[in-house]
Amino acid sequence: MNPWIDISQPLDNRIAVWPGDTPFRYKVSWSKEESGSVNVGEITMSTHTGTHIDAPFHFDNDGKKVIELDVNLYIGLSRVVHLPKPSSIGIKELSGVELDGVTRLLIRTDAWADRSVFPAVIPEIEPELASYLAKKGVRLLGLDLPSVDPLDSKELTAHHELTRHGIHILEGLVLDHIDSGDYELAALPLSLVEADGSPVRAVVRRV
Numbered sequence: 001m002n003p004w005i006d007i008s009q010p011l012d013n014r015i016a017v018w019p020g021d022t023p024f025r026y027k028v029s030w031s032k033e034e035s036g037s038v039n040v041g042e043i044t045m046s047t048h049t050g051t052h053i054d055a056p057f058h059f060d061n062d063g064k065k066v067i068e069l070d071v072n073l074y075i076g077l078s079r080v081v082h083l084p085k086p087s088s089i090g091i092k093e094l095s096g097v098e099l100d101g102v103t104r105l106l107i108r109t110d111a112w113a114d115r116s117v118f119p120a121v122i123p124e125i126e127p128e129l130a131s132y133l134a135k136k137g138v139r140l141l142g143l144d145l146p147s148v149d150p151l152d153s154k155e156l157t158a159h160h161e162l163t164r165h166g167i168h169i170l171e172g173l174v175l176d177h178i179d180s181g182d183y184e185l186a187a188l189p190l191s192l193v194e195a196d197g198s199p200v201r202a203v204v205r206r207v
């Protein structure tokens with residue numbers, strides 16, 4: 001049996017966050033010395049830090065929250081496609097890629113090279129890709145990028161189009177060492193009742 005490979009960003013106090021967003025912090029708020037028995041930690045973070053999923057509520061006040069998302073989307077067969085440093089990702093870029101029967105598509109771009117700093121520009125997902133992928137049966141799109149829209153976008157067109165076509169979003173993957181091919185994926189969100197997004201521990205294993 002092939003081993004599981006971690007494709008998540010490690011969460012520590014140095015992780016790059018969206019400009020102006022809450023810094024990640026972990027601290028022991030009640031130490032073993034203080035409590036007499038245990039270390040108890042406390043985490044402060046944005047729901048969009050590191051490897052995470054977006055719930056539609058992130059960009060739509062009437063959209064689903066994390067707890068309402070179907071867990072089956074985030075576990076199962078996936079296809080990794082390596083498109084090195086594209087300027088954008090559209091139907092043309094994926095035209096040579098077999099996608100029939102692919103439910104979960106992970107795109108490796110290598111475009112966020114230094115993950116210790118937030119990128120200045122990223123390849124964008126062309127909104128037309130949403131209907132193309134939906135017709136192929138894709139329900140989850142994952143990327144090694146912090147967003148599926150340009151970083152300065154206020155409209156978040158790709159987020160909206162993907163959601164309108166039933167495609168869920170997984171961002172901030174680490175795919176540097178993952179070759180194109182088929183994998184089993186697990187990237188479950190936490191059962192956050194009110195949330196617009198959730199960190200995930202994402203892992204793949206070759207099938």
Ligand SMILES: N[C@@H](CC(=O)c1ccccc1NC=O)C(=O)O
Binds near residue numbers: 046048
């Ligand atoms: N859409 C991005 C996040 C995002 O837009 C964002 C995250 C944190 C703080 C501000 C953000 N956007 C707009 O200013 C994402 O899905 O992760």
Ligand SMILES: [Zn+2]
Binds near residue numbers: 047048052054146171
């Ligand atoms: Zn996000």
Ligand SMILES: [Zn+2]
Binds near residue numbers: 054146147148159169
């Ligand atoms: Zn997003």
